[in-house]
Amino acid sequence: MWLFIDRPTTIGDNAEALFRYCANREDGIEKFMIIPDETYYHNFEGVSANIIIYGSFEYKFLLMFAEKVISSTTFWEWVNIDTNIPKYEFKLIVQALSNAQEVFLQHGIIRKTSFSDWYLNSSSKNFDFMVTSTEKEYELMRSENTGFKEKQVRLTGLPRFDLLKNNSESMITFLPTWRIQYSKDDGSYDKHFRESDFFKSINEFLNDEKLLELLRKNNYRFIFKAHPKFFVQIEDFDIPEEIEIVSTELSYNEIYEKSAILITDYSSAVVDFAYLKKPIIYYHSIKEEAEENPEYFSYESDGFGEICLSIESVINKVQNYIDNDCLMEEEYVKRVDSFFKYTDKNNSERVYEEILRLPIPNKNKII
Structure with missing residues (x-):
């Protein structure tokens, strides 16, 4: 018996993609x-009847077996969101009653080597198997810095890439x-956010008259796909209209499918868009506060598009793409091909x- 879960709050990631397969x-x-x-039942009509609601009795029962x-997320950090039992204690209870192996599909591609220092390493995680998508990511996860054993890491690619459409x-x-330093501990509105250069930069860009004129002239929609944290500060x-x-x-998959051009600062979500070239x-x-390790990933040499430092240069680049049927330039096509395995x-x-190759867990555990 296999259980698939993206997050307790949403689907649409690697677990759903693999389940559909x-x-x-x-x-x-x-x-x-x-x-x-129950509002998600219709997503699986014609796919499977084995659909279970998170936190239900059926869910907890199946978890034991x-x-x-x-x-697609580190499972034990989400597993008991609907209980009043501390996460660590709940994990011990389930592990005592269950032999379940943990398969980590990842939520994306690791962009920073520092991510393994504070989060994704064998000291804090103990997966039976995790996926990677690039040669560098694979080597990072198998390095001494992470402590994962060779058998725990495989270079396969992300299941959700199979469902991308163009x-x-x-x-x-x-x-x-979103920049974490602007999030208050209780998730509430921060009256000082308006004073930040980060806010001013985005607001100025969205209201630039040349950008708005470009959209009107070319009859293009412009979508600001906002991280949930932005909505606390949306006022x-x-x-502009x-x-x-x-x-x-609009889901991320719909954004990837329908968008002709994607503009970001540092979001790793563009990796799926790059996969579509x-x-x-x-x-x-x-500038992003935490610098990249340039040997692992450099926007200048590894990025999937041109780096613009001014609004004017962004607008000029957008117009250039529109004039050329919104085709990715050959330089960046080659980078995509070399980035992904x-x-x-x-x-x-x-x-x-x-x-399927994972060894079957020991079913004779003594409790």
């Missing part, structure tokens, strides 16, 4: 997709990162086969 394979394995609530828990419309998406922004601000109204522009008006639609197949 292997749900009905005749391999003698019962597979269950965990969803946040699952052979594998397959998640049906570009006259649409540009702006997808900036600070002056949003030419700009559409969205959060969950669609044009990306980096607007680096405000695979650019096919067989990522789920590779992950599925690797999971």
